[in-house]
Amino acid sequence: DVKVTQSSRYLVKRTGEKVFLECVQDMDHENMFWYRQDPGLGLRLIYFSYDVKMKEKGDIPEGYSVSREKKERFSLILESASTNQTSMYLCASLDFPTDTQYFGPGTRLTVL
Amino acid sequence: GENVEQHPSTLSVQEGDSAVIKCTYSDSASNYFPWYKQELGKRPQLIIDIRSNVGEKKDQRIAVTLNKTAKHFSLHITETQPEDSAVYFCAASIGTGNQFYFGTGTSLTVIP
Numbered sequence: 001d002v003k004v005t006q007s008s009r010y011l012v013k014r015t016g017e018k019v020f021l022e023c024v025q026d027m028d029h030e031n032m033f034w035y036r037q038d039p040g041l042g043l044r045l046i047y048f049s050y051d052v053k054m055k056e057k058g059d060i061p062e063g064y065s066v067s068r069e070k071k072e073r074f075s076l077i078l079e080s081a082s083t084n085q086t087s088m089y090l091c092a093s094l095d096f097p098t099d100t101q102y103f104g105p106g107t108r109l110t111v112l
Numbered sequence: 113g114e115n116v117e118q119h120p121s122t123l124s125v126q127e128g129d130s131a132v133i134k135c136t137y138s139d140s141a142s143n144y145f146p147w148y149k150q151e152l153g154k155r156p157q158l159i160i161d162i163r164s165n166v167g168e169k170k171d172q173r174i175a176v177t178l179n180k181t182a183k184h185f186s187l188h189i190t191e192t193q194p195e196d197s198a199v200y201f202c203a204a205s206i207g208t209g210n211q212f213y214f215g216t217g218t219s220l221t222v223i224p
Contacts, residue, residue, distance in 0.1 A: 043214040099146070099207075101156075106155060
């Protein structure tokens with residue numbers, strides 16, 4: 001059974017702080033994704049990675065960066081958090097060859 | 113890039129009735145179309161998917177149809193039950209290793 005975990009379910013940070021969100025998967029998947037979910041906007045892709053140290057920008061990468069030093073771990077970094085980054089953040093990993101995405105439980109981030 | 117539109121944004125049905133959710137996509141290269149269900153407070157989970165070489169796929173009370181010419185695909189839920197109440201997302205992808213483009217979601221309420 002695929003397991004995708006995220007470091008925090010709820011996080012409250014202040015404007016300007018550096019924020020780290022971590023995602024870990026235990027199925028040796030190569031592809032991993034970071035999305036943010038906002039009401040009425042669906043899931044929007046921030047970044048994805050198809051291999052260790054490889055990353056690709058998604059649709060809304062501004063204000064975010066990522067790190068993939070190990071295959072099982074994909075981190076999302078908010079260099080200087082702003083209030084408009086208050087959102088639900090979902091991580092996912094992709095199973096090949098079924099193309100099924102397995103999501104983590106999400107981190108609800110509030111930036112004050 | 114790909115643009116996925118989903119309608120309606122909210123849908124209420126009586127228990128036992130059918131529900132239909134429709135999505136359109138813009139990129140004719142898209143060839144994989146999954147549907148995800150997200151119950152309140154939980155992570156999205158894949159419920160059914162279809163590939164571009166198939167016109168219809170069924171799994172018990174759930175079916176998905178694809179019209180490649182018109183670039184639209186639909187989710188059909190028959191004999192709806194209260195536990196079908198959730199937000200449903202459609203998505204499109206060009207293929208393995210590529211990003212997924214999600215619709216904005218449909219909040220389905222099944223009234224007992």
